[in-house]
Amino acid sequence: MEKDDIHIADLRREYSRAKLDEREVADNPFVQFQRWFQQALDSHVLDANAMVLATCGSDAQPSARVVLLKAFDERGMVFYTNYESHKAKDLTENPLAALLFYWKELERQVRIEGRVEKLTTQENEAYFQSRPLESQISAWASPQSQPIEDRAVLKARVEAYRRQFEHTPINCPPFWGGYRLIPHYFEFWQGREQRLHDRIIYQKSADKWVIGRLAP
Incomplete structure (x- = not known):
């Protein structure tokens, strides 16, 4: 290593763009997420709907990858994939997962945990x-x-399917479709000075969301 090389341990910066106060957040985490997501879009955050999806199958080996959020409402967060993929195998064995959004430009993260279920055939076809x-x-x-x-x-498989569907409609493959993560936990993380970050959480209790704060 050259003498002037930067050491990873020395990489740091202060966070000072905003704050997050439990007295000012929405009562509903989906409303709060909508606020932050819209602000990410308005700030032209690149791939604002990109999220890390973490799964774990019966082998207890965690696995994570970036997927795209394609819809959300109070039922949950929706993404699509091949039902024969690694992530799908994990979700079949263990239908619990976690999502992470990281909006660097806004110094924000959102963590979401919950149970995952498949979308209906009709929902898959429509999307x-x-x-x-x-x-x-x-x-x-x-x-x-x-x-x-x-x-x-x-590439050969792509060309083969292109020829196959040249004169016929393309329906949704039976092995491809969507999942909905139904949250029971949200954490909204706002970077702050001196690493004293704001962490506001929502936890589902019966039919209500309970708001709290975590130490950074």
Whole structure:
């Protein structure tokens, strides 16, 4: 290592853009999430709907990857994937998962935990038909999380499905669709000076959301 190289341990900065007070947040975490999500969009945060999805199957090995939030309301947070993928296998064995949004530009994170369930066939089909043609073909062509010899194999599968659907409608594959994470826990994290970050949590108790604060 060169003498002038930067050491990872020395990488730090102060957070000072905003604050988060439990007396000012919404009573409902979905309303609070909508506020922050809209502010991320208004601030032109790149890929504001990107979120880390963490799962854990029966082998107790945690696994995490970035997926895209495609819808949310008070029923939960929706994302789509191949039902034969690694994440889908985990969710079949253990239908509990966690989400993490990180909006660096706003010095904010949102953590969400809950139970996951599959969407209906009708919901899957409706969303699939809204996707661009190339994305529809890719959903059919990619054996997600399965080993392939090289990228040429994938391109060949794409071309084969392109020919197959050249003159026919493309329906949603039976092995592809959405999940809804139904939250029981939210944490809204706002970076603050001297690492004294604001952490406001919502926990589901019966049919009510209880608001609290955690030490940073």
